[in-house]
Amino acid sequence: MSGIMRIGRLELRVMDLEESVNYYTDIIGLEETGRDGDRVYLKAWDEYDHHSIILQKSDSAGMDHMGFKVRDIYELEKLEHRIEQFGCKLTRIPYGTRLAEGQAVRFEIPTGHQMELYTEIEQVGTGTGIINPHPWPDGLRGIAPHRLDHTLLTGDDIEAVTRFFTEVLDFHQTEKIVTVDGEVMIGSFLSATNKAHDVAFVKGPDAKFHHAGFYVDNWYEVLKAADILTKNEVPVEVTPTRHGVTRGQTVYFFDPSGNRNEAFASGYVSYSDFPTITWTEDKIGTGIFYHRRELVESFSKALT
Amino acid sequence: MSGIMRIGRLELRVMDLEESVNYYTDIIGLEETGRDGDRVYLKAWDEYDHHSIILQKSDSAGMDHMGFKVRDIYELEKLEHRIEQFGCKLTRIPYGTRLAEGQAVRFEIPTGHQMELYTEIEQVGTGTGIINPHPWPDGLRGIAPHRLDHTLLTGDDIEAVTRFFTEVLDFHQTEKIVTVDGEVMIGSFLSATNKAHDVAFVKGPDAKFHHAGFYVDNWYEVLKAADILTKNEVPVEVTPTRHGVTRGQTVYFFDPSGNRNEAFASGYVSYSDFPTITWTEDKIGTGIFYHRRELVESFSKALT
Amino acid sequence: MSGIMRIGRLELRVMDLEESVNYYTDIIGLEETGRDGDRVYLKAWDEYDHHSIILQKSDSAGMDHMGFKVRDIYELEKLEHRIEQFGCKLTRIPYGTRLAEGQAVRFEIPTGHQMELYTEIEQVGTGTGIINPHPWPDGLRGIAPHRLDHTLLTGDDIEAVTRFFTEVLDFHQTEKIVTVDGEVMIGSFLSATNKAHDVAFVKGPDAKFHHAGFYVDNWYEVLKAADILTKNEVPVEVTPTRHGVTRGQTVYFFDPSGNRNEAFASGYVSYSDFPTITWTEDKIGTGIFYHRRELVESFSKALT
Amino acid sequence: MSGIMRIGRLELRVMDLEESVNYYTDIIGLEETGRDGDRVYLKAWDEYDHHSIILQKSDSAGMDHMGFKVRDIYELEKLEHRIEQFGCKLTRIPYGTRLAEGQAVRFEIPTGHQMELYTEIEQVGTGTGIINPHPWPDGLRGIAPHRLDHTLLTGDDIEAVTRFFTEVLDFHQTEKIVTVDGEVMIGSFLSATNKAHDVAFVKGPDAKFHHAGFYVDNWYEVLKAADILTKNEVPVEVTPTRHGVTRGQTVYFFDPSGNRNEAFASGYVSYSDFPTITWTEDKIGTGIFYHRRELVESFSKALT
Structure with a gap:
């Protein structure tokens, strides 16, 4: 019974940003929802949060961090406390660091990966809406995952x-x-x-x-x-x-x-x-x- | 973030018990896991609890109750308290009432249906086991739902x-x-x-x-x-x-x-x-x- | 062992030609391959002949005729002879009557439907081509039948x-x-x-x-x-x-x-x-x- | 417009006959329809001829011959003539050589494979029958190809x-x-x-x-x-x-x-x-x- 609701986002390092955006939008079929300096934000058609993939222009490939959305700030506080007790050092990612996100806490897990927990992110809605929706939207491109x-x-x-x-x-x-x-x-x-x-x-x-x-x-x-x-x-x-x-x-x-x-x-x-x-x-x-x-x-x- | 883990069982009233058992095992493809007087207990191949369907011989069709499995007894206590506060009267279903089950609490929801919450039920395992399992078992019959x-x-x-x-x-x-x-x-x-x-x-x-x-x-x-x-x-x-x-x-x-x-x-x-x-x-x-x-x-x- | 190779075309009567073309191209997903007065010619992406559906503007719905493609003119002659022997009257549909077609023979079958046999029709190729083809073309619309x-x-x-x-x-x-x-x-x-x-x-x-x-x-x-x-x-x-x-x-x-x-x-x-x-x-x-x-x-x- | 109707049978050489029969019946899911010395005859559930696979006990694996069913004896005669004209030597496989078959003609194709043409083979019917059939029979095993x-x-x-x-x-x-x-x-x-x-x-x-x-x-x-x-x-x-x-x-x-x-x-x-x-x-x-x-x-x- 985890306070964590889902894997909310991955920030991936890519070397050629435009080529990567083309790939993630045309081949994978994600939707670009924003740009912010060297970052491009993307979501799948069936997701309602502003983004689930962030492409970060970089010199090398890899994952900058994975972010998990927590149910509410009480759960987040509880988790923060336990993470620190486990011995991880928490860093605050302030509001405004990335597009459409609220603040987050960041820490390193035992395998050396950066992980973030957060509760706030702008919602932009799915491709089908919430009033009498059709099961899938028109205009899907590429693999078009959910x-x-x-x-x-x-x-x-x-x-x-x-x-x-x-x-x-x-x-x-x-x-x-x-x-x-x-x-x-x-x-x-x-x-x-x-x-x-x-x-x-x-x-x-x-x-x-x-x-x-x-x-x-x-x-x-x-x-x-x-x-x-x-x-x-x-x-x-x-x-x-x-x-x-x-x-x-x-x-x-x-x-x-x-x-x-x-x-x-x-x-x-x-x-x-x-x-x-x-x-x-x-x-x-x-x-x-x-x-x-x-x-x-x-x-x-x-x-x- | 519910303390309730899943819909664990339905007890259905059926009129001809043997005909019903044949239907639920041959057509639906459930497995009979026990009998107890006028009740027959069944599970789907991909379930590990002892049963998810109970057929109860009766004069009329319908649902005797639906049971939801709760994560643990602390969650169950918390839920019991809130259910009573909402105004529902709780009844204890003692251990031994039905096969392979522990005790449960029973109450009527606002639509008049009987509902039970419980944490204990015997586990019998899935049809594929938990050591290097194949994706589906041999010998499936009928619709064979998960x-x-x-x-x-x-x-x-x-x-x-x-x-x-x-x-x-x-x-x-x-x-x-x-x-x-x-x-x-x-x-x-x-x-x-x-x-x-x-x-x-x-x-x-x-x-x-x-x-x-x-x-x-x-x-x-x-x-x-x-x-x-x-x-x-x-x-x-x-x-x-x-x-x-x-x-x-x-x-x-x-x-x-x-x-x-x-x-x-x-x-x-x-x-x-x-x-x-x-x-x-x-x-x-x-x-x-x-x-x-x-x-x-x-x-x-x-x-x- | 029929000399007939396939059902090659249906000429359908439709009342609102533009609405019908939109339907057959956007919903069914056929491709418009030509127009000729009150007729619009359409084919499915996996067909290589010029058309398989002809929409004919008319006052009432229904089928004008169904056309079957015959293997070659020797088979066609043989079939013509047998059709006449059966008692059907053959009419010649001259070259140029409809777009992209050669000549055809037309007759009424015992159920009163008009049927044509033909060997010649312009080939325009499938959506995937014949050199190292992909299994399906890009840009499919609608139901997109083969x-x-x-x-x-x-x-x-x-x-x-x-x-x-x-x-x-x-x-x-x-x-x-x-x-x-x-x-x-x-x-x-x-x-x-x-x-x-x-x-x-x-x-x-x-x-x-x-x-x-x-x-x-x-x-x-x-x-x-x-x-x-x-x-x-x-x-x-x-x-x-x-x-x-x-x-x-x-x-x-x-x-x-x-x-x-x-x-x-x-x-x-x-x-x-x-x-x-x-x-x-x-x-x-x-x-x-x-x-x-x-x-x-x-x-x-x-x-x- | 071939006089040949279909690929009717393959005779395959196998080394361990019983192991092979088990494989072709349990894993592939063919049905054994007969035995005859060192040969076992098998068919798929959706085939109506007596067999489409013959397993022949042998010292080495491979294909003994492939057999194609011809529409009728007139077509067969025509094909025989053309095959001989092409320069292939025809052998008669007399009635009774193999189970449930009529006679066949055998010849070597330019790649050195043995091929047979035939018109007669006992029909045993499909697994679904021809009166108000269900789309598939009960009791299918294994891969169960058509x-x-x-x-x-x-x-x-x-x-x-x-x-x-x-x-x-x-x-x-x-x-x-x-x-x-x-x-x-x-x-x-x-x-x-x-x-x-x-x-x-x-x-x-x-x-x-x-x-x-x-x-x-x-x-x-x-x-x-x-x-x-x-x-x-x-x-x-x-x-x-x-x-x-x-x-x-x-x-x-x-x-x-x-x-x-x-x-x-x-x-x-x-x-x-x-x-x-x-x-x-x-x-x-x-x-x-x-x-x-x-x-x-x-x-x-x-x-x-």
Whole structure:
């Protein structure tokens, strides 16, 4: 029963801002909702907050921070207290730092990633409105996902970051990957919601970004996504398949800066009493790519 | 941020117990997990609690009660206090009353339906297990939904029952149907989770049951469900279509006692800050049956 | 082993030409390929001939004629001879009568409909081209079917028209509907190809048009079609369902003049030795609308 | 306008007959229809002829022959004459050689494969029958394809075998792969029907078998097929994807003897005037695996 409502935004570093904006609007099909110096703000058609993706012009690719929206300021205060008790140093991001946002608190999680919590962001509404809405808006472009769904990050201490998310932030762990002897956790899938995951961590270098997952409705939409990627010559890393973990359907590809993206569909509903699923490392291939049953080499190497 | 975790069970009254068990196991594809006098306990393959449907032999069809699982006893105590403050009288359902359950509290909601809250129920696990699971088990029968998804009930005072669920039980209202002048709420869709609804109410006679919704993964599963219903000569009320409300895909049909069932797929993810969608009564047809754009007469009349 | 290659075109009478063109291009998603006085020529993106639908401005709705493309002039001559032997009077439609067409022969079939056979029509190519093509073109609009698939017509003597198509034109009958006593054929589904049907006839008034079927790839495309129809307030007669006959998936709706259209998916492959399927009249509801299991009243009455 | 009606059967050599029968019945989901010494006869549920797959116990894997069903004996005689004129030596396969078959003529095509033509085979009917049939039978197992769809073979002289199929057997070529300079044909896709292909050839060693394609209805069925393969630890070579050639959706895997199988869905309808699509060798990756855009090494090497 987390005070955290959802993964609200990812700020991604990109090298060629215009090329990246074209990619995220034409290929992914997000909507540009604002610009502010070296940042461009984007949202998916089914999101009502002002943005879920921020592209930040930079010299290198990667994730600047991930932001989670908290239910209200009382929950936020409670979480701040617990985060500090855990030993993280909080920084205040003042109002006006980025477009359409209120203030936020920022801190580093045990894997070295920057995370923000916030309650305020301007609402601009979905593409379908809230009065007698149609199920989808006209004029959709590209993959046209419903929303930012989750992110996967790498880090060294998966146990510690799992404790942080479950004990401090009240996430529940839906799945974990452990060494065959059961001694070491090397993958952890964490949810603050009823989704199969909102954030996940796999063993790897600290502070690195693995991918941003965007939600599409079904397996045919995964096919459409993959078709669009080929039509536009976007590098595809993993062609349409099912995950063992989450059972979701997926295709992986890269933005122009090399940040990995995913179009993700289906996946189970999880409740906070969901019995954590365990994958043993010898089955990690099946867990990640259910049909191929082995990892793709680039999958653990291409990090930003 | 509700202390309620999910709709955990429906106890349905059925007239011919064996015929009903056959229907719920062979056609719907639930698994029988126990029997206890005049009750038969059933679960869907993707549920881990002992049961989500209880069939109770009776002289008439309908819903005995709906039960919601609460996160823990602290949340339950808090909810009990608020329910009593709202003016509902709580009854204790002692341990041992029904199979595999712990104790529960029972009360009548403003629409006259019996509702229970509980934290304890035996866990029997899903059909796929929690160690290196496959995405679906062998041997599925019938429609084979993942889980009980939601229920729809009728009652006179939709405003009051909405206040009860939002203010007392911390549900969020995802959608509502109002008269064209906006004065009277005649439909209310309520969620304690990130699902589009866990329970819903439409204007009608108090204490009546409209339907139990079972979740299937996608639009092809809705087709398969409809095919199975025709192959087995189960009465189908509404053939495959989309809802405007929830955007879900659906087929409606009846169990042997006349209790309405639904196979429901897709539908959006809702968060607790989800801006409530409003349907005006003149668009209620489109809201309920997006393609037909008008209600089916039986839909508001066949209640149990 | 028919000399007939496919159903090549339907010329439909419409009352408001511009409104009809807008409907067939924006909602159905055909491409306008030419205009010629009171006729507008249209094709689906996956067709390579110049047109498959001709809209003819008229005072009343209906079908002017259906045209079938023959493999070559030798086959055409052979068919002409047999048609005349059957007792039909052939008329020559000279080159230049309609845009992009060569000459054709025209005759009346036993149900009073005008039919043409031809071998020549200008080819304009599909939307994807023939060199390293992508699977679908950019810029699709509306339902965007692959092609004209079939037509259904009404007439009094279903036996005679079936004999004409099978004995004269070498179609094979894939399915038939007969009275319960087996005495009278009241429905006949006929194929010159490996499709489930190219043309079909059901008992009713002579010379009347029931519907034009457009092919979409799958059940999700049928859903998309139905969504588009509601978004554009196009009258939908039958919401998404499966046919018993052909097993295809379908949605029925009307053009602005009242001509019925269908978006049709799937359906089996038939070969010329396909054992004809028989539906008895008592099961006609299930045969036509597999989930509803009864006819819709308008379905046999709304003819143009 | 071919006298050939369809690809009627493949006789495959397998090493462990019982293991192979288990695979083809439990995993693929074919039905065993007979046994005859070292041969086991199988059919898909939607086929009405006695068998489409014959498993022949042997010391090595591969294809014994492919058989095509001809419309009638007049067409067969005509084809025999032309085959001999082309320079192939015909052998008579007498009645009684294999179960449920009439006589056949056998010959070697320019790529060294054995091919048979026949008109007679016992009919046993489909799983759904021909009186008021349901769209699919109860009790389906495994991938449960509708039918044998096509085969792909390798050989040295793709031009010659193409001439043989188009000029002698009246197939039409739907697609071809050519070297970038356009000089040499290295792939050829050939259809005697309205399917995208009935048989195909790619450059490689003569007389080798590449794969047998089984038809499944849609992209979700391809997913189900891939899931079943992983659940049963069947080697999967190519996970679900789309072909550029035929646009079909596919998954490739191996039977216990190493014969490659495919579950194939969708793909366009072709007519005999279908303008042949050309793929240039530099795009062969995209042509074969549309999302991956490059060949898998095993795909051209694993031949039986």
